[in-house]
Amino acid sequence: MKYSALSLLRAGLGGHKDWPRAWRDPDPKPHYDVIIIGGGGHGLTTAFYLAAVHGVRKVAVLERSWIGGGNTGRNTTIVRSNYRLPQLHALMELSLKRWEGMSDEINYNVMFSQRGALFLGHSDSDMLQLAQKGDAMRADGIDADLMTRDQVARLIPLLDVSSTARYPVQGGLIQRRGGTARHDAVAWGYARAADRLGVDIIQNCEVTGMDITGGRITGVQTSRGAIGADRVGIAVAGNSGRVAALADLRLPIESHLLQAFVSEPVKPMIDTVIMTQSLHCYISQSDKGEIVLGGDPDAYPTYSQRGAPHIIEKAAAEALALVPALSRLRMLRSWAGTTDMSFDGSPFIDATPVEGLYFNGGWCYGGFKATPGSGWLFAHLLARGESHPVAAPFRLDRFETGHTMDEPGVGPMPQNR
Amino acid sequence: MMLIPCPHCGPRAHAEFTFDRPVEAITRPDETPDALVRNLFSRDNPRGPSRELWRHTYGCRSWITLTRDTATHAITDVRPVGADA
Structure with a gap:
């Protein structure tokens, strides 16, 4: 159902007892076009934009616990794009512009308040x-x-x-x-909007292994069984190292x-x-x-x-x-x-050495503000197999090649940021 | 708050200490460039026991190594730096 002043009035007359559940609780299907690991803000926006912008409808979001129970509900809800480096300007401003239209886009009031x-x-x-x-x-x-x-x-x-x-x-x-937004509403709103486009949001489903054959990912093992996929995206900031280790990857992240x-x-x-x-x-x-x-x-x-x-x-x-x-x-x-x-304070949105496996993470303590931009760019990468121009600098190998984006200019130790 | 048993000063509040890096990320002058990049810029980042380099910055200022569980903060096997087996 579409939320509106009229639906609120109708439900109010009935004592708010008849609101339908905001998203389904489906069992995992045997195979998806794209699996997103992580049902936080970044994973949910990725799934939404995959369906809404790129027409990829066979998408599952696998969440270890419940939607909004991780870092999406643990931040201080600040949204801004006041950075100094041009690469971060492009990323955070793309995100801020999506914040400005978010409540209309997903038909859910995220209480985005541009209070400065x-x-x-x-x-x-x-x-x-x-x-x-x-x-x-x-x-x-x-x-x-x-x-x-x-x-x-x-x-x-x-x-x-x-x-x-x-x-x-x-x-x-x-x-x-700049300003603030209601963080839980961002998770719930995108979960509901993605679900309405056919995305399966599967909670209490922990990924325990990755099926990799000949250097290519074919699916994941989970606490609810094996699930096949053509492409898999990791969006589990906080636990990136643990999930990447399932594919024998070592990340520039602590x-x-x-x-x-x-x-x-x-x-x-x-x-x-x-x-x-x-x-x-x-x-x-x-x-x-x-x-x-x-x-x-x-x-x-x-x-x-x-x-x-x-x-x-x-x-x-x-x-x-x-x-x-x-x-x-x-x-x-x-x-x-x-x-x-x-190690430079900037995130990663990139392909991994495993074919079909993509990575989004390393957001340090600034991931909430980037939620819709991150999803927009990660969906582009997952749908097309190549980086959006804005995401292109945020490569996993940038430390080897010297293309770091060290906004505060403090060198390669995570604890110094 | 962790209580870190400094091998020189005894148990002290962790606010006196600063974390430097996991022992795996200590670089050596004779490393190849590839090993240097790997050690400096990638991590095992385990949930569980991790061998780490810390410094008793606001105490005796000594470098120490210790094994710390990154999930429970239990600390074991604290040694002066260089005394690793």
Whole structure:
């Protein structure tokens, strides 16, 4: 059924008891044209665009647990394209443009709110870097505005911009088209939209092996039996190394963790996404009213989804110094997601040495914003067997050939990002 | 929070330590370019025991190796660097 104001009214009159399930719960078929491993945002958008854009309808998405239960539901929901390198501009701007039309495209309200994503500058060198980044963005047609301290103070009245502040604010760079979205809705909306186009979304189905004959993939072994496929795409960021190991592949990725936490809900107090150039703390307020905070990655390989308290303490201290009014809030929850850390901070969307097996991963801690763009580009690769021009630089072998895309310029150690 | 038993200082909070790399990624001057690229830029990335190079950066500043389970954070077999069998 199509969601609309009328369907909402009708269901409301019936006490909301007659909503049909949003997507089917099919058993796996013996064979598919394309199997996507991973039912997170990237896998689901890939399946949707395979069906909607490329006409590939015999598609299955295999999810080890449930839809939206992995990193799609563990991020801080920030969407932006304020990068510096042209390759990342192309990728993230393609994605941001898809965000802007997403709710209409999939007939599901993902509550995409372009409230502005602001990077604060705390020193002369911060402001220089922000100005350079803004120039680079505008040269590639992406919106960016440098702001003075007074302009920042008017935008975020609760920010401490005094000269005695722990982190003095000199100004900032805002991308007004940036913002936040409801992350669960992205997973559910694309699952429903893909399902309506005939994609089988198979939950509680863990891939345990890959059937490879003569260097070509013919299917996968799963906890629900063997499933054949002409092409297989891996989109399991966080567990990329483990799934790739099933095909004897070794990746330029380490799995680390990133924590986030939210406060009790309060009335609207921050209507912009606040990030900073010198600190690693980001602050936004969800539509429920919770203050959402994130900080540094824990900086060592782990699959535990359980971070250390000194990281939370640091992020909280920075947030309190920036917005002292947060000091009376109680934190409700903290959690961690497993991040697919690549060695230059940029992702991979590429074919693998196994014919018919394709890889999408290495999104570090920035995969959520790329969800629709990633799916758009991965679907192109899976349908046509060749990379979309925007995805072409994001190769798995770029470290061997020297074509790295190191946005922060910090070298090849994942824990330094 | 992990408690890491430094071979020189005893058990200390992991906030005093910094992770450097898995032992598999330590490069040697006499490696071929292919081996160098492989060791620097690809990982086993196991879920389970991993042999790693850490540094007691905010303590005695010594380099140490240890075996750490990446799923449970259980730490065993901590040695001063160079004392690996």
